[in-house]
Amino acid sequence: MTEPVRIGIIGAGMTGLSCARILKDAGHTPVILDKGRGVGGRLATRRAENGLQFDHGAQYITAKTEEFQKLIQSLMSVDAAGEWDMGERTGFVGVPSMNALAKALASDLDIRRQAQVSSVTEAEGHWSMAIGDEALVFDRLIITAPAPQTISLLGTGHPLSKQIAHVRLLPCWTLMAAFGDVAGALPASHRDPDAPLAWIANEKTKPGRPDRNAFVAQASSDWSKDHLELDKAAASDLMLNELCKKLDLDQSKVIHADAHRWRYAKVGIPPGEPYLSNASKTLFLGGDWCLDARVEAAFQSGTAIAETLLSEL
Secondary structure (H helix, E strand, O other): OOOOEEEEEOOOOHHHHHHHHHHHHHOOEEEEEEOOOOOOOOOOOEEOHOOEEOOOOOOOEEEOOOOHHHHHHHHOOOOOOEEEOOOEEEEEEEEOOHHHHHHHHOOEEEEOOOOOOOOOEEEOOEEEEOOEEEEEOOEEEEEEEHHHHHHHHHHHOOOHHHHHHHOEEEEEEEEEEEEEOOOOOOOEEEOOOOOEEEEEEEEHHHHOOOOOOEEEEEHHHHHHHHHOOOHHHHHHHHHHHHHHHHHHHOOHHEEEEEEEEEEEEEEOOOOOOEEEEEEOOOEEEEEEHHOOOHHHHHHHHHHHHHHHHHHHO
16 A cells, blocks of 8 residues: 655644645545644734734635635634724624634644744655654655744745745734723724824624724834844833824723734735745745735645645645
């Protein structure tokens, strides 16, 4: 009998999950390794005291392609996704939290959490990954980490590292704030790309969320770059001041405020193709950074990798 092909995937975000889902459904058993405690990458939800929760990563998703529309519809059919009326537009979100989308995709997949891969090496047609004192070996390897982290794993001298050396990723500081009392009705969202806070979301207007005065505010790329190395408390204070000014909120009513720095949030210069691979098609690099800073782009990358890999097996 032919030995099963060992497939390893680094990263349990949308790219890794969508890729693994297709491979699993085709009869393979991919192993996903992720350094985090959960799944989803920037499909992220932060929970805090008193039942507060914040979608502090991707705010909503759009579905332009037929394949992604089908996925969203399937997630809606199991109540893992819903529509969010943002006022000027409508998008889709996870229900009851953004990471519900990832959790639904991750069902029955082999995912090793808190598995920090420190290095990747190729030997005799196989790929070895170092995780602490352990080494895992795979016949095919898919890396879905952001481009700078991928280069760190492969080394700057690797041919694929040289191909993605030009990729530029942009940071994003995110504020999570809640208020005990808010006067008047506030919009579901506010967008101003040129302001320090480029995006503000009123969390309770999303389907399935707690009826709390919780807000997520994301700073612009320029503001985030200018303040990139601030500590969380200082960044939180600055963004909270901006939020209160923008929405005319009383800062004395704040019951929770925290910040999160996404060092690799958006792609500035993408490769423009869904993935990169070596000549033997044993190593694939992918992620939304290959195409665009959208969840659908991450899905397209993972899907393209899986389809190419299946055609080669």
